[in-house]
Amino acid sequence: MKRNLNNKIEMLANFFYRALLLKLTPAKMKQEVLDEIQIASEETEIIEDANQIIDHYQEFKTILVGMLATNWKWERIPALIQALLIIGVYAIKMTDASKALVINEIVVLTKTLEPDFEFGFVNAILDKINKI
Template sequence: MAKEKSVKGGARSSARLAAVQALYQIEASDTPSPIVIKEFVDHRLGELIDDDQFAKADEAFFIDLVSGVDSRSEEIDELITSNLTDSWSLERIESVARAVLRSGVYEILARPDVPTNVIINEYVDVTKAFFDDSTPAFVNGILDKIAKLTRE
């Protein structure tokens, strides 16, 4: 995994990045999502931490993404798993990439107000903030397959 780089965009882009970070934290620390959401809203979104300025994020959008992934996790994980090749499992996917996919799939399923190409491009950009390898292309492929199954 590469060190974190910046993600371009506005308040929704920042919310997506923060959602991926929160989902990673929820999984890594086994902390309930309401606690992590509150921590992000109270102490991270738009704050200066260790000389890093966190961009202003669309708070309501961030909360929707994280709580939505949490409430629909089984459905989301099943969709991801069913679109992996036989040699891959959800557990084999790196934890940050798993968080990206979960958030992206939730947005595809639950946010018809956001165009499919915007969702996919945004999550590919988020993935590029963490990975310098082929992971962004992998995320693009999975999200594209799921979008074609669920939106068309």
């Protein structure tokens, strides 16, 4: 079963949101991927994506922190938005998905899942990532 981009991002966002809330280490995240995502054999693509994100998590976070204005701290950003931004960096930098579509899907999910958060912030950060 081939998932569309929105479904993949949403599934990954749910996983990484929970992992960030629980403050899981990368090793614990990998175990959770095995336990939680490996529901059916057709989820291999999601498992591979999740493992790639975990393997590059610190690198992605460093890139994102570097994009923040001086008055913003990573810890100030809600965990769900952190998860969406990490997934965005992965999708923009390491996949062949349309960059504009990735940014749009993440902005739409931000509006849907965290309506009180300024979605323009997410859009601006991901646009910057796309340009480097």
